[in-house]
Structure formats: structure tokens, C-alpha cells
Amino acid sequence: xxxxxxxxxxxxxxxxxxxxxxxxxxMKSVFVLREWEDGHCTEHVLDVQQTLQAxxxxxxxxxxxxxxxxxxxxTMAQRALLFDSVGLSEESAxxxxxxxxxxxxxxxxxxxxxxxxxxxxxxxxxxxxxPIDKKINLLAHARKVPYVLVVAKVDLLTARRKRRLEGMLxxxxxxxxxxxWNRGLGALxxxxxxxxxxxxxxxxxxxxxxx
Amino acid sequence: MTxxxxxxxxxxxxxxxxxxxxxxxxxxxFASLDQLRQVYEGRLNRKKVTQTDFFxxxxxxxxxxxxxxxxxxAFDAYCAEGSFDPLQHKEKLxxxxxxxxxxxxxxxxxxxxxxxxxxxxxxxxxGLKLNQTVLHMIFSGRPGTGKTTVARLLGPxxxxxxxxxxxxxxxxxxxxxxxxxxxxxxxxxRALLEQAMGGILFIDEAYAIARGxxxxxxxxxxxxxxxxxxxxxxxxxxxxxxxxxxxxYFLSVNPGLSSRFPLHVFFPDYSVQELVQIxxxxxxxxxxxxxxDGLVSLRQQLRKEQMQAEFSNARTVRNxxxxxxxxxxxxxxEQKEQTRQDLMTLIGSDFRGEVDHESMPSDWATGSWKxxx
Numbered sequence: 001x002x003x004x005x006x007x008x009x010x011x012x013x014x015x016x017x018x019x020x021x022x023x024x025x026x027m028k029s030v031f032v033l034r035e036w037e038d039g040h041c042t043e044h045v046l047d048v049q050q051t052l053q054a055x056x057x058x059x060x061x062x063x064x065x066x067x068x069x070x071x072x073x074x075t076m077a078q079r080a081l082l083f084d085s086v087g088l089s090e091e092s093a094x095x096x097x098x099x100x101x102x103x104x105x106x107x108x109x110x111x112x113x114x115x116x117x118x119x120x121x122x123x124x125x126x127x128x129x130x131p132i133d134k135k136i137n138l139l140a141h142a143r144k145v146p147y148v149l150v151v152a153k154v155d156l157l158t159a160r161r162k163r164r165l166e167g168m169l170x171x172x173x174x175x176x177x178x179x180x181w182n183r184g185l186g187a188l189x190x191x192x193x194x195x196x197x198x199x200x201x202x203x204x205x206x207x208x209x210x211x
Numbered sequence: 212m213t214x215x216x217x218x219x220x221x222x223x224x225x226x227x228x229x230x231x232x233x234x235x236x237x238x239x240x241f242a243s244l245d246q247l248r249q250v251y252e253g254r255l256n257r258k259k260v261t262q263t264d265f266f267x268x269x270x271x272x273x274x275x276x277x278x279x280x281x282x283x284x285a286f287d288a289y290c291a292e293g294s295f296d297p298l299q300h301k302e303k304l305x306x307x308x309x310x311x312x313x314x315x316x317x318x319x320x321x322x323x324x325x326x327x328x329x330x331x332x333x334x335x336x337x338g339l340k341l342n343q344t345v346l347h348m349i350f351s352g353r354p355g356t357g358k359t360t361v362a363r364l365l366g367p368x369x370x371x372x373x374x375x376x377x378x379x380x381x382x383x384x385x386x387x388x389x390x391x392x393x394x395x396x397x398x399x400x401r402a403l404l405e406q407a408m409g410g411i412l413f414i415d416e417a418y419a420i421a422r423g424x425x426x427x428x429x430x431x432x433x434x435x436x437x438x439x440x441x442x443x444x445x446x447x448x449x450x451x452x453x454x455x456x457x458x459x460y461f462l463s464v465n466p467g468l469s470s471r472f473p474l475h476v477f478f479p480d481y482s483v484q485e486l487v488q489i490x491x492x493x494x495x496x497x498x499x500x501x502x503x504d505g506l507v508s509l510r511q512q513l514r515k516e517q518m519q520a521e522f523s524n525a526r527t528v529r530n531x532x533x534x535x536x537x538x539x540x541x542x543x544x545e546q547k548e549q550t551r552q553d554l555m556t557l558i559g560s561d562f563r564g565e566v567d568h569e570s571m572p573s574d575w576a577t578g579s580w581k582x583x584x
Contacts, residue, residue, distance in 0.1 A: 026498055090240050103234045106243060110226050110251075135244035142251040 002080045004192055005108045007136060008118035010087030013152045013179055015066065016055050017118060018084040020179040022070045023048045024189050033067040035104070038097070056180075065104050080192055083108050088132055109139060114146040114195045116188070121151045121165065121176070128168050137172070146195045149174045150188060155181050225250045301325060304371055308364045312492070313485035314357055320476050321365070328372050345473055346374060347440060349462075350452040352478025355526035358452045361478075362413045369411070369448060376446055377409035385419040388432040396428040400435040404443060412449045418457035421464040430464075437467045481524050486513045490528045499536065499555050508559035509535075535561040 006014045022030045032044045066084040085108060086101030109115065117140065119133055129137060140147040149169060154162060155178040162176065175191070177184035226247065233243040308321060324346075331341055346369070350358040363380050370378025383403055390396035404412065414420070420429040440449055451472060453461065462469045481489065490509055494501055501509065512531060516522050538561045543553050 088240060099234060099236070102240065103230050106230055106233070106247065107226070110221060110247065132240065132244075135241060135248070139244055139248040139251065142248045 002114060002192070002195060003083065003108075003112045004080055004114045004116060004195070005083045005085060005105075005112035006116045006118060007085050007105060007109060008087060008150075008152075009120070009123075009130070009132060010089050012087065012118045012120040012123075014087065014118050015061060015084050016052065016179045017116075017150065017152060017177065017185075018066070018068055018082050019048055019052050019055070020182065020185055021082065021189060021192070022068060023052065024182070024185045025070050027070060031069045035065045065101065065108075083112060088136065090132065109136070110143065112145070114148075114192065115140045116148055116150050116192070118150045118152050121153045121162075122156050124151075124165060124168075126168075146191075147173070148188070148191055151176045152179060154178045154184065222250055300371070301329075304368050308361065308368070311357060311360065311364075312488045313481050314361070314478065317357070317361060317476055317478055320474075321361070321368075324474070325368070325372070328369075328374060332373070345444065345471065347449045347472045348451070348474040348476055349458060349472045350450055350476050350478060351455040351458045353454060353480055353522070353524060355524035355528075356478035356480065357525065358478055359413070359415060361476075362411060362450050362452065365448075365450075366411050374446075375410055375448065379407075379410035380413055381407040381410060382413045382415060384415050385422070385429070385432075388414070388420060388436070389428045390431075391428075393428075396431040397435045400432050401439060404436075404439040404447070407447060407449075408443065409446050410448075412447065414449070414451050416453050417451035418453045418461035421461050433465045433468065437465060437471060440471055480517075480522075483510060483513050483517065486517075486524070486528050489525050490532055493529060493532045494557060497532070497536065499539075499557050502556050502558045504559035505535075505557045505562060508562040512562045531562065534564070538564075 006018050008014050019030070027048055029045050029047050032046050034042050034044065036042065065086065068082040068084060070080050070082055085105040086098065088102055088105060117133070117136055119129065123130065128134075137147075137149070149172045151165060151169070151174055154176040157165070165176075166174070173191075175184055175188045177188060179185070229238070229243055229246045229250070232238045233240070238246070305318075305321065305325065309318060311318075327344075331344065335341055350362065352358055359382070362382075366375070366378040366380045368378075369375045381403065387403060388396065388400050390399050420432050422429060436449070440447075449472075451458065451461070455477070462472075487506070487510055490513070491501065509531070513528070516527050516531070535557050539557050542558075542561065543549050546553065
């Protein structure tokens with residue numbers, strides 16, 4: 001089972017993107033494991049459509065880590081695990097609960113098989129990635145795992161600005177997505193599927209086949 | 212396609228130490244991410260220069276820069292260096308191979324090979340004499356029997372056992388080896404051998420190299436290959452794959468080839484039951500399911516297909532399933548209303564009819580192999 005980490009700063013739309021991905025894989029409901037800030041762990045079977053509606057309505061969430069199992073169509077009965085992690089930010093690291101969530105996120109950054117790094121299209125400036133995103137980017141490249149930069153909320157960009165961003169990030173593998181309008185998710189899904197298929201043997205062996 | 216397995220292994224001790232300091236507030240987020248990056252960049256650099264082998268004497272344990280490494284320590288792709296125990300990890304290492312449907316004989320051969328390599332390692336540790344082992348192999352069998360799949364799974368296994376330093380698989384065919392003008396072939400073949408160093412060079416449909424006759428550059432490719440294998444008998448495994456009859460002819464072209472490929476693995480045809488299992492897995496994976504009459508039709512169709520000369524095992528099953536999905540789509544669209552159940556169900560009529568044999572080898576179609584010695 002391939003383990004894909006969805007990482008990014010706070011409020012970039014990681015959770016929404018994860019559920020949209022599950023939806024684009026044809027899943028109506030997903031099994032979700034949530035680890036909360038106070039340390040306890042809960043299991044849920046969530047209706048994807050309802051969850052997306054709730055997130056659309058602005059429902060906030062306070063879990064440290066959300067593990068979502070999604071079915072992949074192209075792989076021989078192999079499922080992928082999406083880790084929807086706590087957003088990394090220096091300001092929120094002052095709270096001890098958030099800090100323990102960030103420890104989990106960083107640990108997953110080291111152990112996961114592929115990394116989807118979500119950035120907010122509207123927050124990108126002329127200097128490129130923000131300092132924290134740069135650090136995540138460098139660490140993912142150092143690990144040499146499949147890494148993709150997901151530029152979310154692309155519906156808020158003008159075509160000209162989008163072209164500018166494409167030029168700025170030309171050295172990265174990027175996907176422009178809009179989870180709200182369900183755009184660009186097919187390509188991202190295919191990327192995860194491809195990695196899942198190719199790296200099945202590797203991921204199985206690397207963790208001793210214990211998953 | 213080249214599969215690369217060259218990721219840096221996880222250093223849990225250092226990672227945990229850094230994250231522990233971050234959790235206790237001794238490090239800020241930037242410093243923590245920076246230190247983690249340094250750990251993994253460092254590991255990667257170290258791995259680049261390390262080429263450790265399993266057979267001492269036959270294959271020595273040295274780094275590329277000539278530094279001696281502790282003798283007898285197998286390079287391990289998945290655990291911390293030196294902590295790998297092949298006896299304990301056998302099940303885990305061979306799990307992807309054992310997960311394949313059918314191929315009982317092939318699995319047994321690979322198991323034997325595994326046991327042999329482990330025992331060689333133990334013999335070396337005990338100071339006993341080692342057998343000269345050549346691991347170049349010939350995979351023969353009809354199309355779609357899993358030759359390529361098994362080769363891809365072997366890479367990580369041989370790497371974990373320390374036979375190969377990288378364990379990647381370079382898949383090539385005639386066009387990649389044979390050049391267009393005098394001297395070009397040797398150059399291309401040598402470049403591919405270099406690229407495959409530390410891993411597996413998998414030559415698919417290898418018999419095609421010898422196809423062109425006396426004046427073809429294919430002969431030059433074979434000669435270069437034989438010479439290359441002789442020069443690089445360490446840290447490289449070459450696998451020649453192809454249909455059985457054609458491979459026999461191919462080995463007769465150059466007398467040196469047969470003796471350099473001592474391991475012959477035969478991939479038998481799948482039984483109908485195994486083919487049904489493969490089809491069911493493919494159907495399930497595509498989020499469809501079989502109606503009871505669909506299963507009966509599938510089995511009948513597979514029996515019929517097995518009688519055909521151009522039957523290509525799992526590849527025919529794939530074609531059969533894909534054609535059934537297309538036919539199901541037409542059928543469902545003709546209905547007035549489509550329920551979720553309709554969208555997922557494959558019935559008997561979806562499987563009936565002719566299958567496209569897109570994987571049929573062109574040589575069989577032209578009959579050019581019928582006149583072979």
C-alpha cells in the first residue's frame with residue numbers, strides 16, 4: 001500500500017483536496033482514522049459528498065492527522081493511504097498540541113512513499129515559494145521520493161498570473177488544481193496511481209511488509 | 212522503461228532525535244526541517260560511493276573510491292546498513308513475488324536461488340570455499356506469462372541480498388541494442404551495460420537480436436554483450452527473455468551465450484482457474500464485478516482462447532476484460548436508466564465474441580520462425 005502525504009501550510013485546502021481525490025477515485029464513502037490534538041484516536045466512515053459540503057460551509061477541524069484509505073482503479077487491488085496532515089507554520093508551533101501534530105507531519109515527511117505538497121496559488125509572490133514551503137521542497141528532494149507540487153485554488157488566478165507561476169515553478173512537477181470546482185484532480189489522481197503501481201514492491205519491502 | 216529504486220533509506224535514530232528536540236521546543240520548525248534535510252542528503256551522498264558485494268573473493272567488498280568496508284556486511288536497501296538478516300526477512304522480501312497468481316515453478320526456482328545466495332553468504336562468514344556463481348538468467352515462456360513482472364521484482368531482492376548495489380531494472384529490446392551503422396551497435400550496447408551496472412539488464416524478446424541474418428548488426432550486439440558480461444561479471448545480472456522456441460535458436464547463434472546464462476527459468480502457461488483469478492483481480496481493481504453468468508462466459512471464453520495459437524495468457528485476459536468493459540458500456544448506454552449496479556456489472560454477453568490479439572508476435576504472423584533449425 002502506497003502512503004502519500006498531503007502536506008502544506010495551514011488553510012491551503014489539504015483536507016478538501018484529500019476528499020476530492022477520494023471522490024475522483026469513485027469513492028462515495030471513505031474509512032478515516034483521526035488522531036486528535038488531545039491524543040485520542042477515532043475511526044469514522046464518512047460520506048464524501050457530505051464531508052465536502054460541510055467543509056464548503058466552513059466547518060473547522062482540529063485533528064492532528066487524518067488517514068484516508070482510497071481505492072485506486074489502475075492498481076491490482078492495491079489501495080493508497082492519504083495522510084492529511086497538520087499544516088506547518090512557525091506561528092502555530094508555539095502551542096504544544098500543534099507542535100505534536102507537526103512532529104507527526106515531519107515524521108511522515110520522512111517515511112511516506114510519495115509527497116503531495118499543497119500551496120495556495122494566491123499566496124505565491126514573485127520570490128516563489130514561501131520559506132517554509134522551500135524547506136519542505138528541499139527535504140522532499142533530498143529524500144528522492146516522488147514529489148509533486150499542487151498549486152491549489154487556481155480558480156482565483158487570472159490566466160496571465162497562472163502562466164507566470166508556471167514559469168516560476170518550471171523546475172518542479174506541478175499540478176494546478178481547484179478542489180472547489182473539481183479541476184486538475186484527474187492528473188493528480190493519475191500521478192498517485194502511477195506511483196502506487198510502480199512503487200508497490202518498494203513500499204512493501206521497505207516497511208517489511210507489515211502494513 | 213527504467214525503474215529506479217534508489218531512494219535514501221530511513222535513518223530512524225537521527226530522525227527521532229531531531230523530532231524529539233523539535234517536540235521539546237529546542238528547535239524551531241525551520242531548523243528541524245533543515246537538519247532533517249542534512250541527514251537525508253548526507254545519507255544519499257554516502258550511498259552513492261558505496262558498492263558492497265556479497266561474495267568475498269569472487270566479489271570483493273569495496274567502495275568505489277577504494278575504501279575497505281567491513282567484509283561480509285551485505286549492503287541493505289531497506290534496513291540500516293549491516294542489520295539485515297536474510298533468513299528473517301525472506302518472507303517479506305519475496306512477498307511481492309509470492310503474491311503473483313500461479314507461477315509455482317518460477318517461485319520455487321527463485322526460492323532456491325534465494326536460499327543458495329544466503330547459504331553462500333553464511334559459508335563465507337564461516338570461512339568456507341565459495342562456488343563461482345553466475346546469476347545471468349534466461350526467462351522463457353509464452354507471451355503474458357509474467358517474465359517482465361518477475362524480472363522487475365527480482366531487482367530489489369538481489370539488492371537486499373547484496374548481489375547488486377542498486378537493484379534497478381533497465382528494460383531494453385532489440386532497437387535499444389542494435390545500431391544503424393558500423394560501430395554504432397557496440398557503442399549502444401556498451402552504454403546500456405554501463406547504465407545497468409549495479410542492477411538488472413532485462414533484454415525483452417532477446418531472440419530478435421539475432422533475427423537479421425549474417426550481415427545484420429544484431430550479431431555485433433550479441434558479441435559485445437558476451438564480451439561485456441565477461442568483463443562485468445560483478446554487480447550486474449543480465450536476463451534474456453523470450454518465447455521458448457525462439458530462445459533456443461538464439462542461444463545456438465553464439466556458442467558462448469548458452470554457457471554464460473546458466474539459469475533457465477521456464478514460465479508455463481496459466482491454467483484456466485489461474486486465468487479466471489487474474490481476470491477477477493483485474494475486474495475488481497477496475498471497480499467492476501462479475502455477474503454469475505459473466506463468470507461462466509468468462510471461463511468458456513478463456514477455454515476457447517487457450518486453443519488459439521496466438522493466446523497470450525494474462526495479456527489475453529486483459530484484452531478480454533477491456534473488451535468486456537467496452538461492450539458493457541455500449542450495453543448500458545442503450546438502457547433507458549443506468550443504476551450504479553448497472554455501471555459496475557459485467558454479464559455473460561459482454562465476454563462473448565472475438566478478442567483482439569494485439570500482443571501476437573509479428574514473426575508468428577508472418578511464419579518466419581517456422582523454418583528455424
